[in-house]
Every structure is written in structure tokens, then in C-alpha cells.
Amino acid sequence: MPEFLTLLPPDEARALLLAHLSDVIPDSESIDASSSVGRVLAQDVIAPHPLPEFQRSTVDGYAARAIDTHGASDSLPAYLNLIGEVPMGDAPSFEVGTGQCSLIHTGGMVPNGADAVVMLEYTQPVQRTEIEVFRAVANGENVIRVGEDVSQGQTVLTKGTLLRPAEIGGLMALGIIKVNVVRKIRAGLISTGDEVIDPSQSPRPGQVRDINSFTLGALVEKSGGFAKFYGIVSDQFDAVKETAARALSECDVVIITAGSSASTRDMTADIIRSLGEPGVLVHGINTRPGKPTILGVCDGKAVIGLPGNPVSALVNGYLFVVPVIEKLLGVLTKPRATVPAKLTVNLPSQAGREDWWPVRLIPETQSDEAMKTPSLRDSVVSKVEFLAEPIFGKSNLIFTLASADGLIRIHPDATGLSAGETVEVYFL
Amino acid sequence: MPEFLTLLPPDEARALLLAHLSDVIPDSESIDASSSVGRVLAQDVIAPHPLPEFQRSTVDGYAARAIDTHGASDSLPAYLNLIGEVPMGDAPSFEVGTGQCSLIHTGGMVPNGADAVVMLEYTQPVQRTEIEVFRAVANGENVIRVGEDVSQGQTVLTKGTLLRPAEIGGLMALGIIKVNVVRKIRAGLISTGDEVIDPSQSPRPGQVRDINSFTLGALVEKSGGFAKFYGIVSDQFDAVKETAARALSECDVVIITAGSSASTRDMTADIIRSLGEPGVLVHGINTRPGKPTILGVCDGKAVIGLPGNPVSALVNGYLFVVPVIEKLLGVLTKPRATVPAKLTVNLPSQAGREDWWPVRLIPETQSDEAMKTPSLRDSVVSKVEFLAEPIFGKSNLIFTLASADGLIRIHPDATGLSAGETVEVYFL
Secondary structure (H helix, E strand, O other): OOOOOOOEOHHHHHHHHHHOOOOOOOOEEEEEHHHOOOOEEOOOEEOOOOEOOOOEEOOOEEEEOHHHHOOOOOOOOEEEEEEEEOOOOOOOOOOOOOOEEEEEOOOOEOOOOOOEEEEHHHEEEEEOOEEEEOOOOOOOOOEEOOOOOEOOOOEEEOOOOEOOHHHHHHHHHOOOOEEEEEOOEEEEEEEEOOOEEOOOOOOOOOOEEOOHHHHHHHHHHHOOEEEEEEEEEOOOHHHHHHHHHHHHHHOOEEEEEOOOOHHHHHHHHHHHHHHOOEEEEEEOEOEEOOOOOEEEEEOOEEEEEEOOOHHHHHHHHHHHHHHHHHHHHOOOOOOOOEEEEEEOOOEEOOOOOEEEEEEEEEEOOOHHHHHHOOOOOOOOOOOOOEEEEEOOOOOOOHHHHHOOOEEEEEOOOOOEEOOOOEEEEEEO | OOOOOOOEOHHHHHHHHHHOOOOOOOOEEEEEHHHOOOOEEOOOEEOOOOEOOOOEEOOOEEEEOHHHHOOOOOOOOEEEEEEEEOOOOOOOOOOOOOOEEEEEOOOOEOOOOOOEEEEHHHEEEEEOOEEEEOOOOOOOOOEEOOOOOEOOOOEEEOOOOEOOHHHHHHHHHOOOOEEEEEOOEEEEEEEEOOOEEOOOOOOOOOOEEOOHHHHHHHHHHHOOEEEEEEEEEOOOHHHHHHHHHHHHHHOOEEEEEOOOOHHHHHHHHHHHHHHOOEEEEEEOEOEEOOOOOEEEEEOOEEEEEEOOOHHHHHHHHHHHHHHHHHHHHOOOOOOOOEEEEEEOOOEEOOOOOEEEEEEEEEEOOOHHHHHHOOOOOOOOOOOOOEEEEEOOOOOOOHHHHHOOOEEEEEOOOOOEEOOOOEEEEEEO
């Protein structure tokens, strides 16, 4: 079976694919910043004004001139004349002069003349217009300077930033209520196979329902894409080619899940070759599951042929489809977060091949403790509190993935992993 | 300032809050399974039929009786009569008898009589109706049994399961195209403060734009909730109480971001006390940022008072709001994934207090390597490839969070962290 002439390692295959895609971010759209979580900035954001725009107090206390408090102590307090109270949400109508102070609340505007705020707890009223100060403050103490967060004209967020709650807060603080984001990447999904039927239908003997359109569609949507479904196409070259050509013209990336047999996989490669230049870049990847994966680029757009087995298709979706979407979005990628866990059994692997195993996470000991803080666990230093139990099952069995928490990787250089070894679990 | 009588550790405070919320999952809704990614199952899913529903081949080859291949080798092949080809997507019209075989493709239905499939590469055609077999197969080899993935009546997904691409694939495989999910948790958001204005407005001196409604709203949406905005309310007890009571009647959880001063925080506590039983559970938490956080339950619903400082509000949103939403969704929580990193500087911390520091991740060495595989990094064993650089800034400065990749935790028992120590970074 000479179909796989050279099997590339997955990292190399991915790099080759991404190198053939242009860096151009597709068109952008303007949306409400308040609904932009998970989207990607299409252009830099420049601060139209400094933040904060006025000197603010960070405490409840008295705004004063720092020099007037120098040397103040419990035994030798400084005395200041109280000349007013800073209203919240308004500029004070007075200035603070030498020997004077004004009551101020957290977030209030520090009056002209004052350069620091004495915390309430270090003061005591003496009479209605005088206070004692028991501790000196330095110039600028308990005050946020104008522009301390960002200065006017500063680039506060760069193109390619993934918008999270914090970024949205920053946009709002600057009054930027509309934001230009990269439009969602359109991924065309084609399932092929004479045995494949729509999930709404009842299979006759020999037929199976389409899984791959929906697992990959959900993955695309999760990754910042828009899934466009081209349905199920029979294993005929012309039929698949016609659909793939249409998808290629309407989408940014096309994903064809082939039938499972060697002949249908070869047909996918032939179709990719016929759709544009350079065509097939990688035909076969040294990984399990997913050896028959085909990576191609046709006239600037990625066309990916995934195996028909649903586990292979989805795992290789994580390995190849998600990076393509991220590259097209121009998103500044971050390392993937993982959960460290102790492997429960030995896992063999063929040297030179990269394996991805589905695993279930099992709390190791203090399971109560781990569950008590579901949101954010103990994390002073890396601690392994979970066991990783591999799920064994053929790559046709979708529920081996549905029951897995994540995947672990066996590096191509390794000939396996040993029970008790610490592995990193990537969530699905 | 006796306002914080007892400061609870965050884990204890969270446990107390969650213990006061009932386990009842709110009403469910039926949605398309294809659009259910990120939602939570409201009921167990039972397999209506086995999967697969018929014996399938996992390879391209010849379906036969295993016993007929026993002893076969290169030097002494077994000979089988080829009686037909299994059509894809249909039941074969023949049975395989003793000494017979049929051509079959991956995914094809194994004909009656056959109990194994010989891979194509271990065979050779002799004449049109006869093949040589060079290797023996065992009963069941290269075949998926009926029900090998799931059996009929099996509980394949349990209530509380977060639906990911893999689960959606499983639902489709079973023909379950509609699914009952927990309806989104409604979180009512109220910003208070005489100085706070809507982000669409231009602030006068002393005024600031509302940040917290939007950071927390985005966090709520990201966590499986629906954010209902009640706007900005002035620091008047009656006005805030009236709005909070309305939010409480319309939502599952209410979040009030207080003005920043001690008096407005105390007002929030008084309002929570006035809204229902038991009222305030926790008034002040031994954490930084976020000491003034107030946790309450009013007649079964959580009411959370967060500090007005945007960094405190958002960090404590992660610590307290997200777990409440997850508890109400009934979602089976998983450990949070993290990125291990080496701390660049010493970070002091007060013993007994839990600190959450924003940090930026910086690739330590092979930055090119790390970026080349943006999707899934090397992960045979835990390796620290990143530096965690703390971002210093007052908790009023939203851009300290917008420029952070994540947070690190300093445990209450620790008096700080040392430069070079490995920390776990929780993504924001």
C-alpha cells in the first residue's frame, strides 16, 4: 500500500500548512464592544484620552499637601484645617492650600493644591473644621495620577488581541463602545461516504449517521469560526469535487471528511489536487489517530481532508483545523493550559509516531477538597492531584472521546509512557 | 474601622455561599443538538439503540471465518473463495460460508457467517474468485461488534455534562438531534456610584465610565449565564434596594458593584440584609484584591456585593460569581487547566491572606519553537517553558488586567513567592 509515501510528524505538517497561508486578516466588522467577548481585534486600539482623566483618591480620607504632614506621629500629630468635602462625580469647587485638607472618598477627584490623601484611620477630628493627622504621607500617596493606567495616544490593545472580560472593561473605560473585530472565519464542512446519512434519519443496515460535520462544526464555532454545512456527498469524484469547489469559493477553509477506505481517501487527495495550486502538501501524518489526514492549500485557502473515523477526525480537527482558524483570525496565540496528572498505566507507542490518547481525570486523594473549590484550585506550586486514566477504544467509537476529559500526547521520540509518570492533559 | 469583623478565607467563604444555594437545576429548554456546544445537559441521555447497530469492518480487506485462516503464513497461505463485495451503506445480500470470503471496505457491514476481516495487505488475488491469505486472524479481529461503543439502554451522558464537540458527535450518532439543556443562568448586574456614567457618555471631571457591568457581564456570558443589565444606580439606599429587589425577582443571582468607599460598601450589606433571609453570609474576605467582597443569600438566591474597583470586581467575579453560576447550572466541574511558569521576581504577601496577582507569560527560551505549534505544545511531561512576570498596578487600573495573560495565587499559608519558583497561571 504505497499511499503514504512520506508520513510527516504533525508539528512539521502543521508548520508546512500554516506557512502556505497568507497572513492577511480577512475583512473586519464593527460590533458592540459589550458583545465582543471571544472575538479578535482587527486593529490596534489607541487611548483617546488618559485614564484616569483626573487625579483620584484610592482611599477614604483627607486630601492635603504631603509636606504639611511631614513628621506627623501619634505623639506629635499634624493639624489641618478642614475646608470641605469632595462630592462624588463632580469636581471640587475649592482648592486645598497650605495647612488645609478636604474630606475625600475612594474614587473622588483630588482637589487642586492637594497632592496626597491621608487615610481616615490615621486621622481624628478635633473640631468641626480641624483634624489631627498621626502619620505622614508622601507626595502622590493614595492617589492615582492622571494617565497612570494609560496615557493619551497610547496603544492599549493590539491587533490580534482576543477580547476577554478585562479587555472589554478597558474599552468601556475609554468610551469605546464599538469595536472592529475580525469577521468569523468561514469553514466549509463536507462529509462524504455512501454509507453516511443525516442524523435526523433512521439508518438502514449498513448505514451510519453523520457525526463529523457536527463535531467539527462545534469545534469550528468554539474556535472563532462559522461552520457552513455542505451536507453529505456520495463517494463520486465529480460530486465531491463540485461541492468542494463551491465551498472553496464561499469559505476561508474547507474540511472534507473522507469515507474510511483507502480509495475514498485517495479520492480526497485527487480532488484537492484538482482544486488549485499547490494542492496536496501533506498526504499522511505520523500520528495516531489520524494517519490518513491530508493537508492541502488551493489558491491560498486551506483544504483539509480528515479521516472518516469520528475520533480521528475530531482529534485531527484540534491538531490542524483550530490552528488554521487561529492563523486566519490573526489571533495572538497563547500556550494551551493543561492539567498535570499521573498516568495510571503504561502506554506503549511506536517510536517516531506521535500518539494522542483520550484520558479521564480522576481526583487522586483529597477529592472532596478538589471539588470544594471548583473554580480555582490550590496553586502555590505545581502539584499533581489527578490521575489520568487512558480510555481504550477503537477510533471509530465516538463515545471514547465523549467520556474523556482530555487528551495526552506521546511525543514521537518516546516509545511510550510509564504508569506514574506526570502527563499534561489538554482539555477537549 | 470595624467594618470587617471577620475576614473569611476565600475558599471557606465560597463554600459557605454555595452551601446555602439549593441544588435544584432551573428549568430546561429543548434546543438543536448541533447548536448546543457549551450548554449543560438537563437530563441523562440513554442510548435508544446500540452503537454500532451492525458489525462493521475497521479495515479494507476480506470478511471471512477466522477458523479458515488458522495456520496461514507466507510460505503456507490459506485459500478462500471470493463470493462478492460488501456494498457501502447497504446490507450484503449474501452469507459467507466455510472457505469463503467477501471483499469489504472500512466501515462496511460484516456479512452473516463471517467473524473477522483479513487486511488487504496480507492477501493476494489468485484468480477472479480466489485469494491467498498470508496471516491468520482471530475471531472478531478488525471488526467492531454491535454495541461495542454503547449498548442499547446505556446511560451515555449524564445530567450536568458540559456539551463539547465530542458529546455532540455522540448525540448525532444516536440520532438525538434535540437535547434538553439547562437554561442559561440569569445574572442581574447593578452598578452603583454617583460618579459612574454609561460608557457611551463623556465624563465630566470627577466622573468615570461604568466598567464593572461589562467585565462581569462578559464573564457571566462566558460562564454559561445570561447577563441582565440593571444600569447605574445612584448611591441612595432606596434606589439601590428597589433595583436590587427587582433584579432578585427576575434573576437567579444578583451582583451589585458598590461604590468604592466604606459607606457605600456598608450600604450594599444593609441592602442584602433587607432583601431576604439569611441575608449577609460573609462581609469581607481575606484576599487581595477583593477584601470588601460581600456574599449573601436572600430567600435562596445569591446576592454578591463586589468592590467598585474594576480589578477587584473582576478577579472576585472569577472567584465567586463563576462558581455560583456553575453550581446553578449543575455542571459537573472539572479542575481548571493552568500553564506552569517560572516567577520572575519575589512577590511578598501577608500571611493569612490569599493574593491573586495578574501576570504576563513570556516564552522562556525557544520562543520560536513555542510559537510554531500554537495549538498543542510539547507535553510528554510537565515542562516549564514560560516566565510569569507580575504586573504591578493599583486595583483601580483595568489595563493591568487587560495586559495580563492570567492570575497566580499566593496561598494564605505562604508569606510570598520567590523568584524562580514554579507557579500555575490561570488564564483570565
